[in-house]
Amino acid sequence: MALAFPNQSRSYDKGGKRVRFTGHDGMFEVMFFVNADALSDPADGEASYLAAFDAAREKIYNTARKLYLKGRKAVYVLSAADFA
Numbered sequence: 001m002a003l004a005f006p007n008q009s010r011s012y013d014k015g016g017k018r019v020r021f022t023g024h025d026g027m028f029e030v031m032f033f034v035n036a037d038a039l040s041d042p043a044d045g046e047a048s049y050l051a052a053f054d055a056a057r058e059k060i061y062n063t064a065r066k067l068y069l070k071g072r073k074a075v076y077v078l079s080a081a082d083f084a
Contacts, residue, residue, distance in 0.1 A: 002025070002065075003023045003024070003025050003030065003064070003065050003068045003069075004023065004024050004025075005021070005022075005023050005024070005061050005064075006024060007022060007024075008057075009021070009022075010050060010053055010054075012046040012049055012050055013033065014046065016033065017035070017036045018033040018034055018035045018036055018077070019033065019034045019036070019039070019049055019050065019053045020032070020033050021033075021034075021053075021060075023061075023064060023065075023068070025068070025072075030068065030072075030073075030074065030075075030076070031074065031075045031076070032064050032075075032076045032077075032078065033075070033076070033077045033078065034053060034060055034077075034078045035077065035078065035079045035080070036049050037079065037080050038078055038079050038080040038082070038083055039052035039053060039056065040052055040055075040056065059083065060078065063078060063082050063083055064076065064078065067082065
């Protein structure tokens with residue numbers, strides 16, 4: 001089954017300075033994080049990181065799918081290098 005993102009929710013992990021979102025492969029939930037440095041918003045803080053995530057949502061989802069296909073894990077952390 002293909003990785004899908006039916007739940008549009010995301011949250012900011014202040015301690016890890018990253019945005020968390022989930023994908024689903026059938027009945028399996030897969031957790032993803034995007035490091036704040038990968039988000040193109042120069043402002044600092046939860047609201048700006050979440051807004052930057054929303055603006056780049058399709059690109060983030062496509063990158064997450066590519067990483068997932070390379071090797072299936074329970075948790076993925078996307079960095080700026082993954083979007084290059």
